[in-house]
Amino acid sequence: MSIELTFSGPYALVTLNRPEALNALQFAMIEALADALDRVANSDARALIVTGAGLKSFCAGADIKELMDRDLMSQRRGAQLGQRTFAKLAALPIPSVAVLHGYAFGGGLELAMACTFRIATEKARMGLPEIKLGLIPGYGGTQRLPRLIGEARANEMVMSGRTIDATEAERWGLVNRIVQAGDPVELGKSFMAEFIGYSKCASLFAREAVQRGMATTLAEGLDIEADLSTLAYRTADAAEGMRAFIEKRTPEFKDG
Numbered sequence: 001m002s003i004e005l006t007f008s009g010p011y012a013l014v015t016l017n018r019p020e021a022l023n024a025l026q027f028a029m030i031e032a033l034a035d036a037l038d039r040v041a042n043s044d045a046r047a048l049i050v051t052g053a054g055l056k057s058f059c060a061g062a063d064i065k066e067l068m069d070r071d072l073m074s075q076r077r078g079a080q081l082g083q084r085t086f087a088k089l090a091a092l093p094i095p096s097v098a099v100l101h102g103y104a105f106g107g108g109l110e111l112a113m114a115c116t117f118r119i120a121t122e123k124a125r126m127g128l129p130e131i132k133l134g135l136i137p138g139y140g141g142t143q144r145l146p147r148l149i150g151e152a153r154a155n156e157m158v159m160s161g162r163t164i165d166a167t168e169a170e171r172w173g174l175v176n177r178i179v180q181a182g183d184p185v186e187l188g189k190s191f192m193a194e195f196i197g198y199s200k201c202a203s204l205f206a207r208e209a210v211q212r213g214m215a216t217t218l219a220e221g222l223d224i225e226a227d228l229s230t231l232a233y234r235t236a237d238a239a240e241g242m243r244a245f246i247e248k249r250t251p252e253f254k255d256g
């Protein structure tokens with residue numbers, strides 16, 4: 001299978017496993033990814049780590065050979081499939097990280113941008129090179145990139161197709177952190193360890209407030225925050241967290 005899903009303790013691990021083509025995404029892989037994400041959403045995992053197999057590449061983008069010679073309607077359906085699947089990734093009830101240890105181009109970078117976080121090794125190279133093929137991104141890149149790094153820099157990447165390295169990507173806010181090269185799964189686990197010890201409810205509400213707020217006005221975002229922070233306040237975990245502070249002990253969250 002070109003998409004592998006495994007579980008390791010609190011982590012769900014999705015691997016793009018087509019290293020002979022630098023993990024380029026075929027439509028069947030996107031469908032398999034959607035199925036894998038459903039299984040992750042219904043599991044007890046507390047975080048998702050997305051990696052690419054092989055030493056060279058996270059994902060070199062959509063499979064260019066498969067993209068050729070398709071009629072417009074099937075091409076549009078393909079774009080909708082990719083967008084729907086990456087939206088499912090962005091909306092998972094648990095946080096996710098893409099570990100970029102090599103190329104992350106086109107659809108591969110779009111997949112990474114749908115994750116909550118991105119970390120990169122120094123060897124990572126990122127870009128949206130679709131313009132060089134006479135195309136533009138079709139799996140959310142023109143929308144998620146400006147939200148992450150701002151309109152001017154997004155236009156620069158989308159309109160030039162330029163490849164950026166890990167240092168520039170970190171400076172621009174496209175990746176959260178540059179990490180020392182190593183086993184991508186272990187890199188993902190040690191990055192996510194900081195986020196998985198808290199109440200799953202609070203973690204979800206926090207991410208949802210940020211995510212929904214980014215898609216609307218400040219006034220509506222503040223309303224969303226007021227609602228979700230009140231909801232968080234009503235959880236048993238919030239009662240436990242506040243009580244533990246007063247009693248000077250470590251809280252025991254139960255995700256409720």
Ligand code: DAK
Pocket residue numbers: 020021022024060061062063064065067075076077078079080103105106107108129130133135136137138139
């Ligand atoms: N698709 C298919 N095969 C790919 C591939 C790709 N994106 N990238 C690499 N490969 C294959 C190569 O063809 C080669 O296979 P063989 O020739 O050995 O059979 C193998 O992977 C190794 O690649 P290279 O020999 O080229 O390796 P190098 O280290 O020399 O170069 C590279 C690595 C990443 C610089 C180079 O492979 C490269 O430039 N790859 C293409 C990168 C790219 O342009 N990605 C963006 C693709 S466009 C849509 C609209 C738009 C899109 C999608 C949908 N709809 C409306 C539905 C666009 C999305 C994109 O992502």
